[in-house]
Amino acid sequence: MKKFKQFFPGILLCTIIAAPAWFLGKSFTLIGAPVFGILFGMSLAKISPKFNNGIKFTSKKILQYSIILLGFEMNLFNVLKVGSQSLYIMLFTLSAAFLTAFFVGKALKLEGKMTTLIGVGTSICGGSAIAATAPVIQAKDEDVAHAISTIFLFNIIAVFIFPALGHMLQMTDTGFGMWAGTAVNDTSSVVAAATAWSTAAGNNTALTFATIVKLTRTLMIVPITLVLAVYTAKKSKAESSTSTFKFFKIFPWFVLWFVLTCIVNTFASIPVQVSHTLVEIGKFMITMAMVAIGLNTNMVKLIKNGLKPIFLGLCCWFAVAATSIAVQTFIHVW
Numbered sequence: 001m002k003k004f005k006q007f008f009p010g011i012l013l014c015t016i017i018a019a020p021a022w023f024l025g026k027s028f029t030l031i032g033a034p035v036f037g038i039l040f041g042m043s044l045a046k047i048s049p050k051f052n053n054g055i056k057f058t059s060k061k062i063l064q065y066s067i068i069l070l071g072f073e074m075n076l077f078n079v080l081k082v083g084s085q086s087l088y089i090m091l092f093t094l095s096a097a098f099l100t101a102f103f104v105g106k107a108l109k110l111e112g113k114m115t116t117l118i119g120v121g122t123s124i125c126g127g128s129a130i131a132a133t134a135p136v137i138q139a140k141d142e143d144v145a146h147a148i149s150t151i152f153l154f155n156i157i158a159v160f161i162f163p164a165l166g167h168m169l170q171m172t173d174t175g176f177g178m179w180a181g182t183a184v185n186d187t188s189s190v191v192a193a194a195t196a197w198s199t200a201a202g203n204n205t206a207l208t209f210a211t212i213v214k215l216t217r218t219l220m221i222v223p224i225t226l227v228l229a230v231y232t233a234k235k236s237k238a239e240s241s242t243s244t245f246k247f248f249k250i251f252p253w254f255v256l257w258f259v260l261t262c263i264v265n266t267f268a269s270i271p272v273q274v275s276h277t278l279v280e281i282g283k284f285m286i287t288m289a290m291v292a293i294g295l296n297t298n299m300v301k302l303i304k305n306g307l308k309p310i311f312l313g314l315c316c317w318f319a320v321a322a323t324s325i326a327v328q329t330f331i332h333v334w
Helices: 002-026 033-043 050-075 078-108 111-124 127-137 139-169 173-183 187-201 203-217 222-239 251-266 272-295 299-304 307-331
Strands: none
Touching: 002 033, 002 139, 033 139, 050 111, 050 127, 050 203, 050 251, 050 272, 078 111, 078 173, 078 203, 078 251, 078 307, 111 127, 111 139, 111 222, 111 307, 127 139, 127 222, 127 251, 127 272, 139 173, 139 272, 139 307, 173 187, 173 203, 173 307, 187 203, 222 251
């Protein structure tokens, strides 16, 4: 009860601020509720200390709970159906994103956790991947804000230029679906780009294929976060001066719960309305967490370091898009 009293004011504040961000995100899908949430959070200058515990709880724990609920949009049969075609390309795009993030991040002298978040957001699924990875690597709120805003920028650009580039490259419907599904950052932007292509093509082949590929790509959150957890654990153990370090304390248990919800959604015959509602609740919780992150973000520092993360995001995005085209060309997808 004591903890509840400590957490409730901050959680309630984040919920209230997240509500308008959520509705704006529904109206302006290319921007999305998480971006509005961060902006609204950052726009509030000073918050009473009584909200701090709840804000911290929202940015960490509620963020993890939200990822668990996102598993209810995953159907493993659909993942397996396209997995053999898309997994090969995903392995290359993931490698390209992380290698680019590492070397360009080093050259720009960016903090390692920020480069990891931008690399993960570009290679997997935008804001959801950043949300899943941030607590695992113990990223700062400023790093999360940088990564989310960077991913948002290239989501907008992708929606406008991908269909035109696809036509220029004379891609087939399946080829464009594969490209959009593997190279566009966020799910909403994948759907938007593929919808534009499908409207011009007069069929939904690209849209359907891109959506399934994108959801398959989302599952890469699981191995990536587990690998990062092991790396973080070893690094923390090496830096710790005591012998009381325990791996289970930083292990991303919420990822295993995410896998469980994927399995339940696939085999338990949950009504579509129920699973959709659970996913929507999860997305609203992500918006709450982004509000909390915005409230904890140092605006001066964010602006000061703004261009470097954007350039890193550009390099990662180009590497993923180019790699996806190269591999598809090699295996003759289009």
